[in-house]
Amino acid sequence: MLIATWNVNSVKQRLEHVLRFLDEARPDVLCLQELKATDEAVPALEIEAKGYNLAVHGQKAFNGVAILSRFPLSDIRRGLPGDPEDIQSRYIEALVSAPSGRVARVASIYLPNGNPTGTDKYSYKLRWMERLAGHAAGLLRLEEPLVLAGDYNVIPDARDVSNPEAWVEDALFRPETRSAFRRLLGLGLTEAVRACDDKPGLYTFWDYQAGAWQKNKGIRIDHLLLSPQAADRLTGTEIHRHTRSWDKPSDHVPVSVTLDI
């Protein structure tokens, strides 16, 4: 089972890119973030015409997440539990049933950016990460293949950024942020890309500004976290960097895992 995640920075602006990726990579499941569209505004017919089922948690103008799947979806949950006041659409999960009869539970996550630090935006990010840890702990007790995929807005390590000195005060790289990410891993989750490759300079995002792509000034912030039952079946990962050179690209590229499910 090939499971991919991609922050598309507007699903309406990026529809042709999404359809092209579905044709090229043939993912069984694709998690999308930053739809920047309401449920009704997501181009469902075009996606379904490619043979995908669609579960959406949209929002006007900002945020918005979705799960696309070639296999049936059930147990769809919209919104991260833990704060009834939180109306931002940043979390959706579903149970994917493969033809083999095996299942995988998959979540599409758009973790808050948190900048600037020292504001309520940063405390919201840290609170959101604590809520995610609480929810993940519950999911792990199900002891099933689980993939928490998305834009975490976390640079886990200095080797995941081209110029770490410039990022030390940034909400994506601050010690508290990285510590919260490590706590998530400490629950028993495996970060898929690092389970397969420890090279520095694996990036998933390059800013639109200042020629970041041309200079390869990237950061790695899009991750797939696996339960033990998923990690046991991990056979490979891929960062689909070539999509960053497409015309009018997203600033993020897709990342995928292959699981023997």
Place this chain on the structure above:
DNA sequence: ATGACCTAACTTTTAGGA
């Protein structure tokens, strides 16, 4: 070169992103 972008919206400027 302390430069340089992109998106949505009750749009012609502002907020949010990372």
